[in-house]
Amino acid sequence: MQQPVNFSTDQLVNYILNLADNTLILSQRNSEWCGHGPVLEQDIAITNISLDLIGQARSLYQYAASLQGGGTTEDALAYLRGEREFKNCLITELPNGDWGQTILRQLFFSVFQQLLYAQLLQSKDATLAAIAEKSLKEVTYHVRWSSEWVIRLGDGTEESHQRMEKALETLWSYTGEFFIPADYETAAVAESIGVDVTALQQPWLEKVQEVLQEATLPVKEDAKAWMHTGGKSGRHTEHLGFILAEMQYMQRAYPGAEW
């Protein structure tokens, strides 16, 4: 098989699942806007991001399934794991909040993804490097789009500015988790397969600060402040269970059926 390394397949699978779950769960959240956006063009844009993310998720799950073998499929990984098995960062599963909160989360996530994928290009794992390469173009657009919107809303009306400050307050303590490596991340780094997320924190902070500044929003310095964690190792918020109940219902109700 494609397994090119001598650290455990489990760890590699977990490494990939973290990447995949992040994109699937955020895609699921963003897709809640589809048909309900504030402007038609932006309804289309957020759905487009949702589509890009689910595309990334599929590539990653397919790869993880091929490594795991035993007839596992992308759908089995997405639809038949329980909430303690999902490895997405908590920020991706938080409720959308208003449009401002949604796009601020997108900025935080996309800047992280951009830095991550840029490094992942160097992965010894050719499949991961290829997925990163393909995804990087999409993510670059996500960063641009969400930056523009954060600036627009931060430096828009009094109301929009206040809403963005509130969104910042709500989301900030969920951004630290990106940079605290899970055991499978540490292992993947040691094998030159994974990305050292701790090294991404400073460039992430700089890029985010730059956008917040232009958005006339309070620039957060306290990247080392207390942060929510747990998602990467399956300890989630109470929100994920409800996401899964809805998302997985069909596969759970009709086991083994093809769609």
Next chain:
Amino acid sequence: MQQPVNFSTDQLVNYILNLADNTLILSQRNSEWCGHGPVLEQDIAITNISLDLIGQARSLYQYAASLQGGGTTEDALAYLRGEREFKNCLITELPNGDWGQTILRQLFFSVFQQLLYAQLLQSKDATLAAIAEKSLKEVTYHVRWSSEWVIRLGDGTEESHQRMEKALETLWSYTGEFFIPADYETAAVAESIGVDVTALQQPWLEKVQEVLQEATLPVKEDAKAWMHTGGKSGRHTEHLGFILAEMQYMQRAYPGAEW
């Protein structure tokens, strides 16, 4: 077995499932208030109604399961039927709306249930008659409680009055379904087992009008106006699917497990 009649067991089971599904789904909706009510005493009251309703649902499902045989259980009936098999009236599955909408629905439903159970006492089916007798005391309290609250809010502040008018507008067109018999209801009436729901419409309207009048709310005369239907025969609103996805998740995800 307890099956005392010569019309088909299927029809009797369907008749019972309609009664059971009504109470289960409304119980599920009301229970969303638990921990989120406007006043602690009323949080307790609505949860109490939810408890009464789920108790009724359990008696009815247990009876239906015993008739159906083949190892079916109350939980199989509640958790393993799909949305096109549920027979509850549409009004029970509508979102709660605000507190006013919730209690107005409760009034509409409880007045109907009170009339229904009072007649069901005469059923040739002893089990149904016994369930009706036990439930009637509970329902009598539900009618009193919801009447008092409708009056309080209708004849409260300007805001509460307006909200109640809106609730009335939202819910009224879902009340007609109570009184349009499904085939299994017609069959059950013919066997002196079921209640002729068409005969309940006039007394229902009178009781409801009395409450609306005291609540200084517009008294609806048009019980014959166009009404939403379909629930009794499994044609639901888009809301039911989401209720079931959440409610049934555990049973679907862990098939065959005991809890």
Next chain:
Amino acid sequence: MSVQELEKIFQDKVDQEIKIEPKDWMPDAYRKTLVRQISQHAHSEIVGMLPEGNWISRAPSLKRKAILLAKVQDEAGHGLYLYSAVETLGTTRNQTIEDLHSGKAKYSSIFNYPTLTWADIGAIGWLVDGAAILNQVMLCRASYGPYARAMVRICKEESFHQRQGFEILLVLSKGTPEQQAMCQDAINRWWWPSLMMFGPKDSESTHSDQSMTWKIKRKSNDELRQQFVDMIVEQAKILNVTLPDPALQWNAERGHYDFGEIDWVEFWNVVKGNGPCNKQRLEARRKAWDEGAWVRDAAAAHAEKRKARQEVKAA
């Protein structure tokens, strides 16, 4: 030039299949009819996102979820083209949208039916998009240029959607007994509403004659409906499903399928606002619009600020 002369030139162009363009003179009634028809069509795309959007979070596989997302997104795109076409006639998008929210403008009644199971997503693609396409193909040759051109783009995507819907049903029809039942059930529920999409019978249709003359419409409601029935009956055979109409049978003499009478009481009832989801759909649209107001305001305010800053710089 007198109005009569202008009207003559206009009608000559139409008759010679020369497209009318935004800057051309056109009769007020032509303009009004177009605004009404195109905006109704635009609203149908936007409201039409809702019944299908209802299944995005629950789509049964990742592939289906992605396809469905892309499809609903396409509909938003169609809405955009069409609102733009309306704008060429001098009515702003905001005005058009307000008319929807106030209930003044209509949208296709089909979207007032609920999507109850996953199979409904297939049935909508196959039947609803199938019905829409027949109308839209005709409109690709509409006399008004921007409308016709929008339709050309829309038609391409729409026929893709119809194939996707058909394919969803095809998989179900070959699936488990539960899936087969789900497929048949969805078709049973969507068949008659799809037939209603072509509007009242020709004998009852109010706007048709004038629209034919203006070449906004080229086929009558009944013609299109017949075309639809003939097409679907054949495709249903591949799906191995029945259509819920006992009167449906081949009429060798006419060279068409005969079919039963539509429940016109239901048709008018839904048009009047009493469909299963009329309230729900309009409320969802109003809510999205109202809750998005601060976003639109902020974007406008920011654009103003930016412009002002650039002017300062330039000065």
Next chain:
Amino acid sequence: MSVQELEKIFQDKVDQEIKIEPKDWMPDAYRKTLVRQISQHAHSEIVGMLPEGNWISRAPSLKRKAILLAKVQDEAGHGLYLYSAVETLGTTRNQTIEDLHSGKAKYSSIFNYPTLTWADIGAIGWLVDGAAILNQVMLCRASYGPYARAMVRICKEESFHQRQGFEILLVLSKGTPEQQAMCQDAINRWWWPSLMMFGPKDSESTHSDQSMTWKIKRKSNDELRQQFVDMIVEQAKILNVTLPDPALQWNAERGHYDFGEIDWVEFWNVVKGNGPCNKQRLEARRKAWDEGAWVRDAAAAHAEKRKARQEVKAA
């Protein structure tokens, strides 16, 4: 009488185990301490409804759903008793609730942890209610009458809840491998937070000595915590689960179980507001309160109207 004399009479009563009643003279500090402690307890009942309420809609059987509903409802009832006890001390329920919403008043930090699986409902009953009971049993003999009497009622229901929680876990522990894992996982997550419920170590506890003298408290945090550990370790054997503490072992000399050190950094972090759900819990309570304002206003307005009408009638 001088304050000194009053204080002497008060403390004599306390020492003789005579209950202090609302109309009795009591030191200001005693009153304040009681208000703080009872209202914190009341808020814990109310906020404590949320993590368990989170599973009502998803309870895995009808029986479990009914039991859970009844349990959460009991907690609301406990809140009522306790708010009433606070009112006997001259602080209204609204004031007490406002102090919760403003962040001035605290509630038990345990409810800032999320309920992630169904097994958490069992673990909360077994561990969290188990820990609460030990505290509450002690408080049944509190010197303030209304508080002690409220506690007697609460204790009865609470020990019922603990048994229900244990029974949920017992079923899981005898269930499928997945259920057993779910059970163990929940215990792993709830064990340490439950130990934290008894508060800081005696050496760090600020209010303890005075509370002991006043007989608002009769056992120290560490005593109660030890009692809890000893009790739970035995019950865990029946469940066939482990407790996530490698240091846990029987100490024959002490006649108690030794156990490891609590993560006090986590403890203070959650107290300070940084727990997984602090924000979420408080926001849920505020939302319920704010959105219920119109209902409370309407009820008050209606009561006024009714009273006025009756006065007119009477006149």
